[in-house]
Each structure stands twice: as structure tokens, then as C-alpha cells.
Amino acid sequence: MNLRRLSAIVLKELRQLRRDKLTFAMIAGIPLLQLVLFGYAINMDVRGIETAVLDQAGTAQSREVVAEIASSQVLDIRYHLDSPQDIDHLLRQGKISAALVVPRDFEARLQRRDRPPQDRLPLQLVVDGSDQSVQASARQLAAYPLPGWESRPGVEVVNFYNPERLAPLNTVPGLLGVILTMTMVMFTAVALVREREHGNLELLIATPVSPWELTIGKVLPFIGIGLIQVTVILLVGHWLFAVPVRGALLDLYGASLLFVVASLALGVFLSTLAGTQFQAMQMAFFTFLPQILLSGFMFPFAGMPKAAQWIAELMPLTHYLRLSRGIMLRQAGLAELWQEIVVLLLFCAVLLSLAVARIHKRLD
Template identity: 40%
Template sequence: MRSFSLARYWSIVKKEIIQIKRDRPSLAIALAMPLMMLFLFGYAVNTDVSEIKTAVWNQSPSAYSRELVSQLENTRIFQVIAYPGSYSELEAMLDDGSARAALVIPPDYTRKRDRQERAEVQLLIDGSDPNIARTASANAQLIIQNNSMTILEERMQKQGMGPLDPAVELDTRVLFNPNMESIVFNIPGLIGLIMQNVTMILTAFSLVREKERGTMEQLIVTPIRPLELLLGKITPYVFIGFFSFCLVLLLGSTWFGVPVKGSVPLLVALSVLFLLTTLTLGIFISTVAKTQLQAMQIAFAFILPSVLLSGFMFPRETMPVVIQWLGGIVPLTYFLEILRGIFLKGVGLEALWRESIGMVLFFLLIISVAILRFRKKIE
């Protein structure tokens, strides 16, 4: 049985480099698309809710009602855009989307406040977007609670009583992302997602392109072994993918202001491992597909589930156990934990060894299956 030949491997590498140079559109995609996708998704994928367009129907104009409206606006969560004069106007604004929330202050609001009676206000929320609805409801409740506490303290002081001290006080500290900005959470994930998509699609075409151009017949008559051919195909894309990774990493850290808190050498090493994994997955796809169109379809059939199952958009802890298991066979799942651990928490390999082993096992599994599927013959 022939052993691995470095000379045959290097000949495949040089052949692939020549093809990449001739295929300039693919090279441009590999270098320009990561930057374009990072800009696009970096600004588009934002779960922070602010400036919710709010209409206020103030039926009791007074200092009390104006103070309440001012408290809503000062949070910067709500943005008062209109003061309609009826329920029909409120409903029309909620229906056409010009307003996402509507505050209704009843006619007896000021009178009840003067009499120190319980006053009620109503908040109508457009629930078609649950994220906006939850944010609006939670913040409005906090504002009303703080307003009620302030009124209660004022009444107690007028009666000669001391200030109202809470029985329980909560001291909250938010670690790793103190301002709870979604962009700090999203940028590391976007880097992994972009690198997976670009490198997988490029390598998914490699062997298929050989079949369509008829050059696979020339490779068949050579003594090149499957492992040498597959590794030779992958190697040039490793350097292209690594260069693209450095570009998006630099852009994410400087332009979007998300610094790497952990070890940069560790991040680079594990990123190269992830690139090898996704490139190998692309090679596996090319051994399955017979045309470039099939390769593209299979690649996209893998990309969409990986976005949903990896924890990029939704927390995996809330998913059913079976779905979590399915996410465990997606390499992006492990790499997202690595990226966010190094970017946000600054942890080392002692906290990321499980994810690293997971990617190594996935790489070995896919490269083995790809070699078994590859046959140096035309069916």
C-alpha cells in the first residue's frame, strides 16, 4: 500500500493555487464577502430595543401627566411621536405600524392624584413583535413602580414619617458585557458564521468543478491517493480563509469596538482548527454532489440549520433536548462557544477544551468519510 507522498500532495496544492488564480471571481468572493457580510449583519442583527414609537392620549393635561410622559421618554426606550385624541386614532396608528405602543391617561388621573387615590393608566402594545412588546411592557412597569414609590415617599414625608427603606435590596452586577449590548454578543458569532459559510461554499465546488471540466479523468490515471488529493485541495483555502478571518477579526475589534479579552494566539489556533473543519465539510459536500448547483444546494441546506441550532440567534438551553443533540453535530456550535468565551470572558483552554475536542473529532470524522466516499474513478 502506497504511503503518503509529500511530493504528490504538493503537486495538488500547486494545481489548486493555479486554478484559484484563474478563477478570480471566487477569489474575490473569498476576500470581499466576509467584510461585506460583517458590515451587513453587524448593523442589521441587533436585538437591542430602543426608541419604541409611542402615542400618548392625555385626557388629563397637568403637571402629573406630563411628568409621567417625561419619565417614559427619559428612559430612551420610548419615543413619543404623537398625541392623538381618541381610541380610534390610537388603534389606527397601531394598525398601520406608525406606533408600537400607546399610553392612555384617563380624565380622572389628575383628580385622583390630588385626592391621593389610586390612579390607573393604560398601555396598549403592538404584540406582533414579541421582543419589542416584552421590552415595552417590562420598562413601563418599572417606570410605574418607581413613580408609585416616589408618590408614596412624598406622602409619608408630608405625614412626618421618615423615608421608606426597602426591606430587600438587590445588588446587580453584569459580568462580561456590563452594558448588555447585543453587538458585543453578535460580532464574535458573526465572525464564526461568516467564515463557515464562505469557506464551505468555496471548497464545496472544488471536486465538483474537476468533474464538470473533465480534469478528474486526468487525476484518475495518476498515482495520487485520496488523502493527498483532499488535503491538497484544502490547503490553499486554509490560507485564504485565515486571511479573511484576520480581516474580519480586525474589523470587528476596531470598527465595531469589540476587543478580544482573552488570548489572541489561542483564538488564532482554534480558528485554524475551525477553518480545517469547515473546509473538510465543504470537501465532503463536493464528494456527494455531482454538479456545482447540487453542491450549492447541499451547502445552503447545511448553513440554515447551523444558524438555528448553533446558538447564534437563539439560546440552545431553551431548545428541546433532541434539538440540542442535533446542534452538537454542527461545528459552528463549538466555535461560537470558543469565540464568545475568548472575546467576552477572556477564558483559556482550560474552559474550552470540550469544544476544542468536539471540533477535532468532527474534523477527523468528516475527513474519514470524505476519503471513503471519494473514488478515483468515474462512475
């Protein structure tokens, strides 16, 4: 082995890497991104769970207990309700993840020193069981002692939508979005780059195809593939894990269609930034990592700092997880989850417009 020739090859590779600014940025960017996400944004100690209070007792003591529980910062009380029906309505819409219920005979229950088995606990915490992180945090409050109940827990936790706390009911709706993100973005991220590398882009430039026609033409074939993936995941999830679809199947496919288009728009936009297929795949991974970590699929959304939550709100996977879990587990409709639909529509419009603008520059 000739060390001189070897050093010449190494020097050539280093110079080529220096000229490849995107790859060089990835070398530094991916470790920094992982460090920030895992070290700062990921927090298993959930705080600030969106909560409503139904105080049917309406006494000074009940208000004092509610305020004391709120001071633990596990619950973030945002609504004060008048009827039990409001709890189900807000849970289905995804506006709250828990509801603290104070019964009318709250003070009388506190006076009972001996609790018969048929009696319920003084307080009840209704939890959205479609989110396992919320369930785990709610169990922390189950042991909360009340005056006269110091030797035993005073909060009864009731899991809505997943009373048996089955993990697949929480995981499969999330995997639906994760798999679509990984495949749809990756497929289209290399679309225009492959055309450029094979010399087909020059042929397309010579045709009367407009930038919008080129962009939509790249997206449309993959929409059908995405919907086929949705069908496969739903069938396997039902057969193997008995995961239900409690809402309207048409609503779920409508939300999935919108999310597929959003993911494809992101992939096409990335393909206009990359110079090679390898760079396109790098960028797809670079966008996939924050989405899977910050969307609430792997780690509790409520436990993240506000800055991380703001970033997560800009990602389509965050909103699709709320849609898929809401429709499949909480039997919510698209009308109840309209805010998530609006965000995905805006994401599609912005990303497709940016992709068309960049393709137009290339055609010039």
C-alpha cells in the same frame, strides 16, 4: 406560441427533475427543515439556564428561597459552590451562564424595611454577559419579590464581561463563525464537482495522487483564505464596534484554524455527494441553515428543546461560537475550553475520513 411545443418543454423539465433526486429532495427538504426549525426548535422563552449557587448564608430560609427561584425553571441549578472564585472559573469555562449568590447577612437584609441607597439587594445574580439571551432572561428574575420585599425587586443582576449590554460584543464573535461557515463550506463544496465537470478529475485519477493527498490538497489553499477572513473580521470589529479580544490572540487563531479545517472538511464531503456545482451549493445551504439557527447565534440555545440541542452539538458552528465568545469576551484559554476543541477535532477526523473514502470509491 405553440402550446404543444410548450407543453413538451414543460414535460421534459418535469422528467429531468424527477431523475434529479437530490434537487427533488431539496425542494421538499428545505421547506420542511425551515418549518421544523422555526416552529419547534426556535423558542425565545429561555428556560434551563445553567446556574451555580453560592449560598453564604446557609440557613433554612435561604435554601427555601433558592428552591423557590429554581422552581421557576428559568434557572437550572447544577453546582453548589463554596467560594466566589469558583463562579469566575465556571463562567470562563462556559459550564454555567449564571450564578445565584446569597450573602451571609441574607436574613438581616430581609428584615430591612427601608433600604439605604448604599445597601445591596438581598440576592445577587451574576450573569455571563457574552450571551444576550441569558441577560434578557436574568432581567425577568430581577423583579422577583422576596419575603418582606414584596413591593420591590429582591434580585440584583450583575453582568460579567459585557456590563453595558452592548450588542456588537455578542454579535461579532458569532459572525466570525457564521461568515467562515458560509464561505469555507461553499468554496470547497464545489471543488471536486468543478474538477469533474471540467474533466480534470479523470486526469487526477491517472496520476499517482492518493485520495488523502487529493483531499488535503483541496483543503490547504483555503486555510490561508479562512485565516485572512478572521483577521479582517477582527480588525473591522475592533475599529467599528470596539469589540475586544480579552484572551490570547494565538488561542483565538488556533481555535479558528481548527474550525476552518472542520468547515472545509464538511465542504469536501458534500462535493463527493453532489453531481453538479448547483447541487453542491444547494447542499451547502442545506447544512448552513441548521447551523446558524441552532448554534445559539440567532436564538438562545437554552430555549431549545433537548432534541434540537443534541442536533446542535453535532454541528461545528455551535462549538466554535463557544470558543470565540469564551476567548474574546471571557478571557478563557484553550485549556479551559478543551471539550469544544475535542469535538471539533473529532468532527475533522470523521468528515475527512468519509470524504477520502468516497473519493477512493470514485478512483476505483
